[in-house]
Amino acid sequence: MDRAKLIIGNQTHELDIIKGTEGELAIDITNLRNDTGYITSDTGYKSTGATRSAITFLDGEKGVLRYRGYPIEQLAENSTFLEVAYLIIYGELPSPVELENFTNGITRHTLIHEDMKKFYEGYPEKAHPMGVLASMISALSTFYPDDHNTNLDPEKVDLTIRRLIAKSATIAAWSYRKSQGFPIMYPQNRYSYCANFLHMMFALPTEEYDVNPTVVRALNTILILHADHEQNCSTSTVRIAGSSHASLYAAISSGVCALWGPLHGGANQEVIDMLKKIQAQGGDVKKMVEKAKDKDSDFRLMGFGHRVYKNFDPRAKIIKKVSDELLSELGVDDPLLDIAKSLEEVALNDSYFIDRKLYPNVDFYSGILYRAIGIPTEMFTVMFALGRLPGWIAQWKEMRDNNEPISRPRQIYIGETKRDYVKIGDRG
Ligand code: SDX
Numbered sequence: 001m002d003r004a005k006l007i008i009g010n011q012t013h014e015l016d017i018i019k020g021t022e023g024e025l026a027i028d029i030t031n032l033r034n035d036t037g038y039i040t041s042d043t044g045y046k047s048t049g050a051t052r053s054a055i056t057f058l059d060g061e062k063g064v065l066r067y068r069g070y071p072i073e074q075l076a077e078n079s080t081f082l083e084v085a086y087l088i089i090y091g092e093l094p095s096p097v098e099l100e101n102f103t104n105g106i107t108r109h110t111l112i113h114e115d116m117k118k119f120y121e122g123y124p125e126k127a128h129p130m131g132v133l134a135s136m137i138s139a140l141s142t143f144y145p146d147d148h149n150t151n152l153d154p155e156k157v158d159l160t161i162r163r164l165i166a167k168s169a170t171i172a173a174w175s176y177r178k179s180q181g182f183p184i185m186y187p188q189n190r191y192s193y194c195a196n197f198l199h200m201m202f203a204l205p206t207e208e209y210d211v212n213p214t215v216v217r218a219l220n221t222i223l224i225l226h227a228d229h230e231q232n233c234s235t236s237t238v239r240i241a242g243s244s245h246a247s248l249y250a251a252i253s254s255g256v257c258a259l260w261g262p263l264h265g266g267a268n269q270e271v272i273d274m275l276k277k278i279q280a281q282g283g284d285v286k287k288m289v290e291k292a293k294d295k296d297s298d299f300r301l302m303g304f305g306h307r308v309y310k311n312f313d314p315r316a317k318i319i320k321k322v323s324d325e326l327l328s329e330l331g332v333d334d335p336l337l338d339i340a341k342s343l344e345e346v347a348l349n350d351s352y353f354i355d356r357k358l359y360p361n362v363d364f365y366s367g368i369l370y371r372a373i374g375i376p377t378e379m380f381t382v383m384f385a386l387g388r389l390p391g392w393i394a395q396w397k398e399m400r401d402n403n404e405p406i407s408r409p410r411q412i413y414i415g416e417t418k419r420d421y422v423k424i425g426d427r428g
Helices: 032-036 072-078 081-090 096-107 114-122 129-143 145-149 154-180 193-202 213-225 233-242 248-259 267-280 285-293 314-330 335-348 351-355 362-373 377-401
Strands: 003-008 011-019 025-027 056-059 064-067
Touching: 011 032, 064 072, 064 081, 064 314, 072 213, 072 314, 081 096, 081 154, 081 193, 081 213, 081 377, 096 154, 096 193, 114 129, 114 154, 129 145, 129 154, 129 248, 129 377, 154 193, 154 248, 154 377, 193 213, 213 314, 213 362, 213 377, 233 248, 233 377, 248 377, 267 285, 267 335, 267 362, 267 377, 285 335, 285 351, 314 335, 314 362, 335 351, 335 362, 362 377
Parallel strands: none
Antiparallel strands: 003 011, 011 025, 056 064
16 A cells, blocks of 8 residues: 655654545545644645545546446436435445335335424424424434434334435425415325425315326436535534434434535525526626625625536536426426526636636526425425435444544644633732
8 A cells, every 4th residue: 555754854654545446545644643743734624534435426526426336317317316315325226125115114104293293383484494304303313212222223223214214304395384374284105205295295185286297207306416425514414413323313403404504505595596686686697796706795606616526516417407308398487597597607607717616516506496396495405405315314324334433523722821810800
């Protein structure tokens, strides 16, 4: 194995080099502090690998994204969300029997405890559904206390995984119904996961609701595209929270909270608000681009830029295509799509964005697709969370299966040096 040489003063330290299956390289600094007394410093972990993972590979320079080795383009085209969830969590595409058992296991756990319905009566009508989702997922742990101590009992872990995937969709849909003053719609076992979600969201007791297969296909695709993305902010949060051996419900709830931020999953809601603002101001995209370049303004072009992708986010390309197709199949004309496309064109021809390799990311077009489905803006990040749930679960499972230690980063202290206490009467 190659080794790196670190020269500090008159000492040379040799460090192992780790090479991944796709040729990625890392310097192993596990024993750096013990061997040299030094730690590394990397605010925001821009050059720091937190783990070795076999779940998702992405190449930001080439715009490559694969789940367990399968290209995202092929999965988006051919698979379903639950099949991809199984792949990401268990590592292999399921056999027909495995997929049927996994699907049935989820279908049979879509109900939430009737006592949890009472929680919705306590939330204010305009409660943000991400706040509801995070607290309700955490509350699931109070109804299934034994899941706290899964201790990696495979059957208990699998049951908790099915409960989480099944009940999160019901919780999400019911938060929307509550916000609209609609009666809740119970899940129906005759539906697939996506069809069930649409039925719970949009069916009314006063009329028949026909689940549109085109919309079901589009929903499967966009959830697949969100299913995992290696060590992003919310996934790292799930791993860190789970590394204390808190329950999987607690770890997932922390991931929902981290995703909520506008720099992360909350960006999809911000993109639509930005596009609506451009529309209200007459559609002048150039003005918005100039504002995003202005260092005196803290405004950023939402849905643009990425910590890892310095080329097109492959998910954004697919979502843009699927949005186009869905809008034309549904005969929907959304002026925000045209504004988004012209904003993309102006930005991608502007040296500020070119020099910084800022491209549309997964959040740039996803809101257009959700709007076409009829999902309200404040539910967009909840949709991201439902999509990311299998990835969070898989990353938590990998961390626990590999018996990784509790995460506890170091720091460099830059505060006051030692000083003595001064009694209140003796202070100036
Ligand atoms: C997601 O990590 C993941 O994988 C996340 C995600 C996933 O699937 O989990 O892909 C999902 O979170 C996508 C990102 C959604 N967020 C947004 O769209 C918000 C807008 N984007 C930015 O805030 C920003 O691009 C980040 C947060 C996404 C990335 O920030 P970085 O990597 O810390 O980059 P940076 O802030 O250091 O920016 C580098 C330069 C800076 O300019 P300079 O100081 O060099 O002059 O680019 C500028 C930034 O000001 N910049 C932008 C910009 N994004 C970066 N300028 C204007 N508009 C933007 N959107």
